[in-house]
Amino acid sequence: MAIASDQSSEEDRMTPQFEKVAEKKESRRGFLLALPSYVYLIIFFVIPLIIVLVYSFATRNRFGGTDLSGWNLESYERIAEPIVRTILFRSLWLAFLTTVICLLIAYPFAYFLATRRPAIRNVMLVFVMIPFWTNFLVRNFAWRVILGNDGPLTKTTEFLGLGTQELLFSQKAVVLGLVYGYLPFMILPLYAAIERIDGQLIEASRDLYGSAWQSFRNVLLPLSMPGVIAGSILVFIPSMGAYVTPEILGGAKTTLLGSYIVTQFLTARNWPFGAALSFVLMAIMLVGTVIYFRKGGRTL
Template identity: 40%
Template sequence: MKRFSKLAVPYIIWAALMLVLPMALIAMYSVMEPGNSIISFSLTLDHYIKFFTDPDFLLILWRSLLIAIKTTIICLILGYPAAYFIARSSEKVQNILILCITIPMWINMLVRTYAWIGLLSEGGIIQRILGIFGLGDVELLYTEGSVLLGMVYNFLPFMILQIQTSLSKMDHSLLEASADLGASPAQTFRRVTLPLSLPGVINGITLVFLPAVSSFFIPKLLGGGQYFLIGNMIENQFITVGEWNFGSAISMIMAVIMMLLMMLVRKIETRNQGGKGAKA
């Protein structure tokens, strides 16, 4: 075992250089005053105080969390039935359907988002279709709805694949036993299928919510700069304004929020598994 443990050394070095070191630099910048030199610098919490005392920044944070929650809920509502249908299909059909879901993911997410600009823009296909029903004047692009649509489109496959994996691993003899005991299909789903699929649901929620809350190019492209989220704010601080210290502080705040949410999700998953073990 000790001999094989040496194989992890390259990964540890890579993780230290690519993950730990950048995060350490961001954390250092977040508590430094602008203009400090590497040799001599003073620490400050003014950047964090600035964020939490400005209502505009808190509003942007709340808006980002809200649209991430909406994205996650919509992906769950759309993704669970799709995953359930795929899991109940034959193996051949499952492979075809999973391939249909994963093929668009082979294309860069930025390119796929640009495609939605053409579909939603004035004179685009969707607006022409709406024009048939007399709704051609409806504004589709550069709205909260267009941003939400772009996020759901890009992150929905993560929800479907996670839930489908959990449902495929489920022991189907449990469903037969439930039916033999007189349970209706609805009761079987509520008491057997749904509890067993919760690990996939929780993983899907994690994979959708975390990138949605920090996304910046989807709101920038489909929101047209009119729908400003926390990811756009961080990008703006680094690239446009040049306030790296304040941008680093916002990045650290988001990192802490994400870690806390991940810990909460994992705690719920552990509690759920413990509950199932107790019932068994």
């Protein structure tokens, strides 16, 4: 009896050790698998980010170069200047406008998509992706042709007696281009969120005296909120920092933050100021993302 119990207690002692060894092996394997991503992120994201951060505290010298000495907060102080503030708020406003318009267009479409038969859904999802097959730059130039002075839009409005529409090189054109460019990023998360909702819940709402609008307001919308937030972030963030679309469709009067940062680096040759602006932009996006995760979204 005594021998038998000794043996079993030894076995009991062994088991946790085996578990520890297995755990160690498991975590080492995980690290090895993630290693390429770590290396990539450090070389192409963390290091450049640090360089930008360092530059934002540096000083521009007389020849347009940057002196990595005399550290100061001057570049950050300049953000309070009226012209910078105007550009910042204009960018925020246009990004907000783009997000809202995308939401209004995408929601009904995503709902329609989510309630079709699977075969039709897949075909329509491919249609949503098709614009990605063409280069973003090319598509923006295509809009320039459409909106241009002799373009199809103007010809149509003239034919209808609505006069010449001067859309190109205005904020309207920029928002139009941004909505066009980022709409799929709104549709897809919304579709994913709505598709997951049990259709019986809408029926239950209708059965419990909810009108179609009440059912949307009290059941469908709250349940699809993760998709609404994910889509809004996916549209708002790139719109906020957009460069290509405002450059091509916006013209000089509607400088946005993205273009302004590029100007600082290339034309004004004020790298510290450009770096500081980049960091402010990132901070705004970070705040948005944190709000999203606080709201308990899980769809990103």
